Amino acid sequence: MLPPDITADFTALLGAERVLTAPEDLALYASDETPKAVTPEAVVFPTRHEEVVEIVRLANRHHLPLTPRAAGSGNVGGALPTPGSMVVGFECMRRVIEFDPDNRLIVVEPGVVTDEIDRLAHAHGLMYAPDPGSGAYCRIGGNLAMNAAGPRCVKYGATRDHVLALRAVLGDGREIRTGARTTKYATGYDLTRLLVGSEGTLALITEATLRLVPAPERIANLRVCYVSNRAACAAVARVMRQPVVPSALEFMDRRSIEAIREYGGAEGLPAATQAVLMVAADGDHDDVPRQIERIAAALEGEGLLEIQSGFTPEEMTRLWTARKSLSHAVKKIAPLKINEDVVVPVMRLGDLVEAIDRMGERHRIPLVAFGHAGNGNLHVNLMVHPDDAEEMARARACRRELVETVLRLGGSLSGEHGIGSEKRQFVGLELDAPTLGLMRELKRLFDPDGILNPGKKLPD
Numbered sequence: 001m002l003p004p005d006i007t008a009d010f011t012a013l014l015g016a017e018r019v020l021t022a023p024e025d026l027a028l029y030a031s032d033e034t035p036k037a038v039t040p041e042a043v044v045f046p047t048r049h050e051e052v053v054e055i056v057r058l059a060n061r062h063h064l065p066l067t068p069r070a071a072g073s074g075n076v077g078g079a080l081p082t083p084g085s086m087v088v089g090f091e092c093m094r095r096v097i098e099f100d101p102d103n104r105l106i107v108v109e110p111g112v113v114t115d116e117i118d119r120l121a122h123a124h125g126l127m128y129a130p131d132p133g134s135g136a137y138c139r140i141g142g143n144l145a146m147n148a149a150g151p152r153c154v155k156y157g158a159t160r161d162h163v164l165a166l167r168a169v170l171g172d173g174r175e176i177r178t179g180a181r182t183t184k185y186a187t188g189y190d191l192t193r194l195l196v197g198s199e200g201t202l203a204l205i206t207e208a209t210l211r212l213v214p215a216p217e218r219i220a221n222l223r224v225c226y227v228s229n230r231a232a233c234a235a236v237a238r239v240m241r242q243p244v245v246p247s248a249l250e251f252m253d254r255r256s257i258e259a260i261r262e263y264g265g266a267e268g269l270p271a272a273t274q275a276v277l278m279v280a281a282d283g284d285h286d287d288v289p290r291q292i293e294r295i296a297a298a299l300e301g302e303g304l305l306e307i308q309s310g311f312t313p314e315e316m317t318r319l320w321t322a323r324k325s326l327s328h329a330v331k332k333i334a335p336l337k338i339n340e341d342v343v344v345p346v347m348r349l350g351d352l353v354e355a356i357d358r359m360g361e362r363h364r365i366p367l368v369a370f371g372h373a374g375n376g377n378l379h380v381n382l383m384v385h386p387d388d389a390e391e392m393a394r395a396r397a398c399r400r401e402l403v404e405t406v407l408r409l410g411g412s413l414s415g416e417h418g419i420g421s422e423k424r425q426f427v428g429l430e431l432d433a434p435t436l437g438l439m440r441e442l443k444r445l446f447d448p449d450g451i452l453n454p455g456k457k458l459p460d
């Protein structure tokens with residue numbers, strides 16, 4: 001609980017209804033999607049930029065750490081309250097400040113739900129390209145802080161590639177504006193790219209100018225079944241070597257297919273299927289069939305069992321059934337899913353999948369791997385029983401081996417979920433000392449008293 005004098009300061013600024021201190025209210029903001037909880041000292045809800053500035057200044061005066069929070073759907077503990085901190089919830093800052101379809105941009109506050117931006121854009125023939133699976137409820141502030149991505153990012157790029165400008169508040173209350181409203185920009189340092197993905201540790205983002213792109217006239221899908229992980233990964237490599245870039249290239253490994261079968265969601269998959277690719281193409285109405293033909297040709301090869309195409313919404317929904325049942329199916333394997341989000345150069349995906357198979361067997365941990373194969377980005381889920389200490393020890397060893405393997409293959413710890421509190425322990429394996437040192441200096445420059453989301457992103 002905050003001391004009464006500090007609570008009184010925030011109440012004077014925001015009004016009592018936007019300062020929560022009751023234990024039952026605080027409990028609602030004690031966790032994100034990480035299976036952990038830390039009760040914050042208080043939760044405050046700004047409604048505009050100027051209030052964020054005042055909150056940060058007051059927090060500085062009282063040496064009070066702040067945990068920024070958008071929708072709390074992050075799965076690395078980014079919005080998990082730092083012990084002793086106050087949550088700054090951005091859910092009341094959800095205005096679309098400006099929509100300029102002619103210049104293909106939109107200016108939004110951080111609390112706007114991601115899919116709402118895409119829906120608004122679509123009504124004008126445009127699209128907000130980044131499409132995280134959580135888009136129906138996550139907020140753009142969280143996406144900006146994590147550099148979120150989704151299936152479409154193989155063709156269109158991640159959140160960072162769609163941000164033109166930001167308005168933000170630094171850790172000492174200074175206000176900055178980065179970038180410009182233009183798609184070309186070469187003035188000063190590129191602070192926009194620095195703040196995107198900074199996980200609320202450098203600044204609180206209060207406004208974002210986002211780039212929109214023309215919405216495709218048509219989308220078509222392929223579901224492609226293979227006899228092995230190796231055959232599917234070889235097909236991914238062939239697709240990514242040829243010139244037609246798919247608008248999605250998703251992979252499900254042997255363990256994913258087993259889980260889907262046990263769950264009863266594998267209807268229509270050939271019996272010998274051990275791995276599946278879900279592929280999409282989008283573009284002009286007449287061009288999509290040509291793209292599908294070119295991509296299908298690349299998908300053909302050793303170990304292919306079946307290619308099914310879907311051009312109508314009904315056909316596409318049918319093809320995606322198995323993929324949609326995956327998250328429910330996985331939950332049947334074990335009660336806890338430790339979700340890794342590793343990424344390797346796309347030509348090394350086959351090596352990674354083979355290594356995952358071997359390490360799962362060696363550590364006796366069920367590893368279910370699926371994800372955005374076109375980017376080399378796999379969600380590797382370690383399925384465990386949290387009460388089984390011996391199994392949890394094996395899972396820890398397996399996790400470390402996974403990270404070391406990914407780094408050996410030239411990859412990185414996280415493709416899209418970020419580092420938060422849960423992956424900090426591995427950051428020093430990927431970044432060398434001078435680079436980490438520079439990042440710590442940047443943190444001090446942006447947040448001199450270290451009050452913005454301490455204990456996240458960088459190791460101590």
Ligand SMILES: Cc1cc2nc3c(=O)[nH]c(=O)nc-3n(C[C@H](O)[C@H](O)[C@H](O)COP(=O)(O)OP(=O)(O)OC[C@H]3O[C@@H](n4cnc5c(N)ncnc54)[C@H](O)[C@@H]3O)c2cc1C
Pocket residue numbers: 032033067068069070071072073074075077078079090110131132133134137138139140141142143144145146147148149150151199200201203204205206416417453
């Ligand atoms: C079912 C499911 C599917 C998912 N699928 C995907 C996916 O396909 N792709 C993907 O990338 N992720 C995915 N995620 C993870 C998660 O949805 C993303 O990380 C998302 O970007 C988090 O958004 P949020 O609004 O929930 O943010 P939160 O979890 O509330 O916060 C995320 C981070 O942003 C910081 N933050 C929030 N607001 C601000 C602000 N205004 N200024 C500065 N920092 C701020 C927080 O401190 C935290 O570090 C998925 C999660 C779930 C549960």
